[in-house]
Amino acid sequence: MGGDTGFTMARVLDLAIKNDFDELGRLCIRVNDFLDVNQLCPRVVYGVNLALEEILTNIFKYGYDDEAREHEIAVHLEVQDSGIAMTIVDDGHQFDVESAPEPDLTTPISERTVGGLGIHLIRNMLNTLNYHRIDDKNVLELSIKGDAACCGAD
Amino acid sequence: MELTVVQSDDAFTHLALAGRLDVAGEQTVGTAFAAHSGAGKALIVDLSQVSFLASLGIRMLFQGAKALFAEGSKMVLLKPQPLVEEILQTAGLTELMPITHDEKEARSIAMG
Numbered sequence: 345m346g347g348d349t350g351f352t353m354a355r356v357l358d359l360a361i362k363n364d365f366d367e368l369g370r371l372c373i374r375v376n377d378f379l380d381v382n383q384l385c386p387r388v389v390y391g392v393n394l395a396l397e398e399i400l401t402n403i404f405k406y407g408y409d410d411e412a413r414e415h416e417i418a419v420h421l422e423v424q425d426s427g428i429a430m431t432i433v434d435d436g437h438q439f440d441v442e443s444a445p446e447p448d449l450t451t452p453i454s455e456r457t458v459g460g461l462g463i464h465l466i467r468n469m470l471n472t473l474n475y476h477r478i479d480d481k482n483v484l485e486l487s488i489k490g491d492a493a494c495c496g497a498d
Numbered sequence: 499m500e501l502t503v504v505q506s507d508d509a510f511t512h513l514a515l516a517g518r519l520d521v522a523g524e525q526t527v528g529t530a531f532a533a534h535s536g537a538g539k540a541l542i543v544d545l546s547q548v549s550f551l552a553s554l555g556i557r558m559l560f561q562g563a564k565a566l567f568a569e570g571s572k573m574v575l576l577k578p579q580p581l582v583e584e585i586l587q588t589a590g591l592t593e594l595m596p597i598t599h600d601e602k603e604a605r606s607i608a609m610g
Contacts, residue, residue, distance in 0.1 A: 369522050390550065390581045397520050397552045449590045454567055458560055461589055462553035468588045 354381065355423040363404050363415045363436075371396065375421065382423045384490055391469045391488040392421070392428050398462035399432055399441070399484065407436025407482075426490030427471070434482050441484055442475040499523030501530050510540035510608050516547035519555030528558050535562030538569045540608035542601075546577035556589050563594045572596075574604045 357378040361367040375396065379389045400417065408415055420431040447460040466486075467473060474485040499517035506512070511534055517523055535541055541562065545551075563573040575597045578586060583597060598604050 365521060368520075372520075386581060393520075393550055394552055394585070401521060401554070447590075453591070453594045454564060456560075456591070456594075458553065458557045458589070458591075461556060465553060465585055465588055469585075 357419075357421040359419045360416050361400075361419065363408060363417060363434075365401075365404060368397070368400055368404075371400070371419065375419075378421060379428075384423070384428065385426065387469075388427055388488050388490040391466075392430065394469055395430060395466045395486055395488075396432075398466050402439070402441075402462065403432075403434045403436050403482075406439065407434055409437075424487070427488050428490075429485070429487045432482075432484045432486070435480065436482060438477055439482055440475045440477075442473060499526040501527040503534075504544065506539075508539075510542060510605070511537065512542040512544065514544040514547065518550040519548050519558070520550060520552045521554055524554045524558050531558055531562060532565075535565050535573065538566070538571060540571045541566060541573045542576055542604045542608050543573060544576045545582060546579065548582055549579065551578075551582045551585050553589075556586070556591065559595055560589075560591050563591075567594060572608050572610070574598060574607045576601060576604045 357375065359371060359374060361371050372393065375392065376389070379392060396419065403417060415435055418433040422429045441463055444463045445460060447458065447464050469488065470486050471489050472485065472487045476483040476485075499515070499519060499522070502514045502516070504512040504514050513531070513534060515527065543559065559573070559575070566573050573595055575586065575595050577599050578597060586592060586595070586597060596607055598607065
């Protein structure tokens with residue numbers, strides 16, 4: 345994984361990946377190892393995987409026009425009680441996930457498209473989703489709470 | 499990600515998916531799945547071994563269901579794991595992709 349800072353502690357994981365779909369699988373392995381070690385409940389594990397998949401895929405697809413140039417995306421995960429707080433920072437086009445429109449669920453089902461579905465899914469699974477534009481970078485802060493009763497942590 | 503044909507006859511095809519239906523999973527099974535859903539026969543899709551489903555995987559399933567609907571056929575999703583089922587319910591597409599945990603009922607819906 346290019347740009348990996350290698351900074352891994354028991355409760356914190358910091359990774360940096362390139363804007364390349366091949367990086368997603370490698371990131372997923374590192375993140376799930378981290379989640380396993382911290383014995384987080386299945387819903388937290390699912391939510392973290394879903395958020396990373398949907399947000400990083402969006403950044404890869406729509407964040408950049410200069411396809412030939414590599415960009416670095418920083419991912420920070422921190423165990424908080426029985427849940428996870430995440431921060432994702434990229435230097436792509438400004439995209440405020442918080443204000444992205446909900447998919448139209450009123451269209452007749454046979455005419456329905458699934459645009460915007462990924463963000464709709466993570467909004468429903470995560471507890472917080474906060475967007476900031478800082479120094480020409482998108483900074484997305486997310487969190488998902490766990491149920492201490494089903495977790496090994498805390 | 500794996501796609502297996504459990505049973506296939508003139509009336510319906512019963513598929514089983516296994517693994518993570520994410521970007522990489524969709525790339526692995528997407529073409530084969532589209533071929534089955536484009537065959538015009540009712541489709542039962544066993545999701546019991548799918549541990550993770552994201553929007554790209556839902557898009558794959560939904561495009562198949564729409565193709566079948568256009569042909570007057572149906573797709574039924576069988577035995578999704580709880581978190582996968584929660585995602586499917588949140589997506590709001592179960593009208594076209596009904597979910598059941600009973601195989602007989604799946605056949606009944608698919609053939610109906």
